Amino acid sequence: MKLHVISRYAFLLLLSVVFVFPLYWMITGSFKTQVAIWKLPPEWFPSQFRLLNYEHIVKTTPALTWMFNSVFTSLVTVLLVVVFSAMAGYAYAKRKFPGDKILFFVVIATMMMPTQVTLVPLYIVCRTLGLIDSYWGVILPAVAFPFGVFIVRQFAKTIPDEIIESATIDGAGELRIFGTIVLPLLLPALGALAIFAFMHTWNDYLWQLIILQSKAKLTLPLGISTITYSENNVNYGYAMAGASMAAVPMILFFLLLQRSFIKGITLGSVKG
Amino acid sequence: MKLRNTLWSYLFIGPNLLFLTAFLVIPLFYTFYLSFFEADIYKSSFVGFSNYSKLFGEELFRKSFANTFYFVLIIVPCVVILSLVVAAFMQGFHKHAKSFFRLVFYLPVVSTPVVLSLVWGWMYNPSFGIVKYFGELLGFGAVDVFSTQLSAILALSGIVITWMVGQPIILYLSGMDGVSKELYEAADIDGAGPVKQFFSITLPMIAHTTLLIVVTSTISVFQIFVVIHLLTSGGPFHGTESLVYTIYRTAFVSLEFGKASAQSVILFFIILVISLLQFRMLRSKLD
Numbered sequence: 356m357k358l359h360v361i362s363r364y365a366f367l368l369l370l371s372v373v374f375v376f377p378l379y380w381m382i383t384g385s386f387k388t389q390v391a392i393w394k395l396p397p398e399w400f401p402s403q404f405r406l407l408n409y410e411h412i413v414k415t416t417p418a419l420t421w422m423f424n425s426v427f428t429s430l431v432t433v434l435l436v437v438v439f440s441a442m443a444g445y446a447y448a449k450r451k452f453p454g455d456k457i458l459f460f461v462v463i464a465t466m467m468m469p470t471q472v473t474l475v476p477l478y479i480v481c482r483t484l485g486l487i488d489s490y491w492g493v494i495l496p497a498v499a500f501p502f503g504v505f506i507v508r509q510f511a512k513t514i515p516d517e518i519i520e521s522a523t524i525d526g527a528g529e530l531r532i533f534g535t536i537v538l539p540l541l542l543p544a545l546g547a548l549a550i551f552a553f554m555h556t557w558n559d560y561l562w563q564l565i566i567l568q569s570k571a572k573l574t575l576p577l578g579i580s581t582i583t584y585s586e587n588n589v590n591y592g593y594a595m596a597g598a599s600m601a602a603v604p605m606i607l608f609f610l611l612l613q614r615s616f617i618k619g620i621t622l623g624s625v626k627g
Numbered sequence: 628m629k630l631r632n633t634l635w636s637y638l639f640i641g642p643n644l645l646f647l648t649a650f651l652v653i654p655l656f657y658t659f660y661l662s663f664f665e666a667d668i669y670k671s672s673f674v675g676f677s678n679y680s681k682l683f684g685e686e687l688f689r690k691s692f693a694n695t696f697y698f699v700l701i702i703v704p705c706v707v708i709l710s711l712v713v714a715a716f717m718q719g720f721h722k723h724a725k726s727f728f729r730l731v732f733y734l735p736v737v738s739t740p741v742v743l744s745l746v747w748g749w750m751y752n753p754s755f756g757i758v759k760y761f762g763e764l765l766g767f768g769a770v771d772v773f774s775t776q777l778s779a780i781l782a783l784s785g786i787v788i789t790w791m792v793g794q795p796i797i798l799y800l801s802g803m804d805g806v807s808k809e810l811y812e813a814a815d816i817d818g819a820g821p822v823k824q825f826f827s828i829t830l831p832m833i834a835h836t837t838l839l840i841v842v843t844s845t846i847s848v849f850q851i852f853v854v855i856h857l858l859t860s861g862g863p864f865h866g867t868e869s870l871v872y873t874i875y876r877t878a879f880v881s882l883e884f885g886k887a888s889a890q891s892v893i894l895f896f897i898i899l900v901i902s903l904l905q906f907r908m909l910r911s912k913l914d
Contacts, residue, residue: 363716443643452636467902476657499650576741602738609737
């Protein structure tokens with residue numbers, strides 16, 4: 356029995372190395388000189404830590420602007436997604452109105468439709484609306500996030516009707532009920548949703564690749580992917596510094612909010 | 628009173644519905660419409676089904692179709708088996724050990740596909756990457772993983788798998804926690820070992836989770852793009868070109884909007900079939 360447990364630990368630890376190694380390699384690589392990066396056998400631990408890759412990136416590319424663009428567009432998207440999803444999810448869960456079943460079916464149907472299918476028309480729609488190469492071109496399509504409504508609705512179903520009814524009897528208005536009673540009860544789900552929506556926008560590489568054109572408008576993932584190949588020879592030191600700048604904030608964010616991440620995953624999925 | 632109530636309800640769902648309509652529903656119908664036109668940015672002319680008939684005769688499109696299925700056939704089983712094994716191995720571990728491993732396997736999920744693609748690009752580099760180093764150490768000689776179709780597909784799949792298993796592991800863990808302890812106690816009394824218990828109790832009890840993981844991961848493999856765009860650009864000889872990558876190139880490199888729309892419609896129908904399965908599973912949870 357003991358051996359059985361130890362071998363399980365050993366297997367998982369070995370696998371963990373495979374999973375963590377690329378991130379270790381990226382972070383240590385970002386401090387290496389070009390010579391150290393080319394070294395074979397590899398320099399498993401950098402003999403010296405140098406900031407020159409970061410300096411180079413910050414000096415020669417708008418990396419800090421890219422960082423701002425990513426954070427800004429993601430945060431605005433999250434804010435809009437959370438508010439609109441909370442409103443709609445509450446209504447679909449707790450209110451009866453003509454067409455509620457059909458409209459919620461639309462939500463479910465769009466939730467399962469991958470956005471890749473609509474790239475071309477979405478581009479045309481955004482061009483018509485004058486959103487090409489703008490922050491709103493990144494943000495507005497990302498606000499159409501039906502998954503959020505689904506999560507909130509599932510969660511709002513667990514709120515007892517009596518709470519809402521007694522507030523109505525006490526004479527509270529619609530906005531008051533929503534703002535002071537429903538919204539606070541939804542907070543755990545909204546936290547998880549916020550994280551999900553954030554990651555979704557932050558990682559929506561394909562759409563951002565299409566909609567953004569000028570260098571100063573790029574988001575961080577998009578920007579750093581140009582660093583590697585923009586100069587004639589591939590410079591992985593620069594690429595790793597850029598990649599670290601994109602990954603480390605997200606990783607820290609995850610470490611801080613682990614519970615909400617995990618809640619979001621199990622909340623949004625179907626359990627048997 | 629009733630009218631008031633209705634108006635408020637529409638006010639609550641309104642903003643969300645507006646966004647869904649403008650950026651998902653209308654574009655979807657527009658895709659179907661455009662697929663019958665020969666269109667670029669400036670002009671369009673009606674051509675009926677000719678985009679479709681041309682596509683099926685095109686070798687490149689058939690190839691990207693096949694490639695996408697290769698990716699599905701490699702990645703989906705690996706994701707299911709790997710996440711199942713990891714979650715099963717974690718059963719009975721101390722709380723801290725559990726959350727440690729959960730964290731480790733979720734790290735790639737949060738570290739952005741672009742980042743992982745760049746790092747693996749370096750590790751796969753044929754002249755100074757770590758994979759070459761190990762290849763030589765183990766006597767394979769220097770390996771250029773992106774030089775043949777098979778090795779390129781496997782190399783890309785490996786990367787995708789690392790960022791796809793995090794979610795299924797967490798789903799399996801919560802699924803396995805939900806299996807009643809009494810079943811295991813009864814099996815213990817009957818003298819069933821851990822392996823037998825796993826196959827005759829755990830596996831059937833979490834079958835629903837497995838189905839969900841198969842469906843959702845299949846859908847996400849059909850959307851594979853970033854690794855291909857950054858690491859192989861579809862090569863060697865279009866050997867790693869996926870459907871979404873083909874759509875992207877047709878629309879935004881060749882600027883053939885009509886043809887790209889027809890390709891999108893085909894992708895739509897493939898995913899629709901898989902999604903219907905997912906919808907049946909969702910329905911049990913909706914009410």
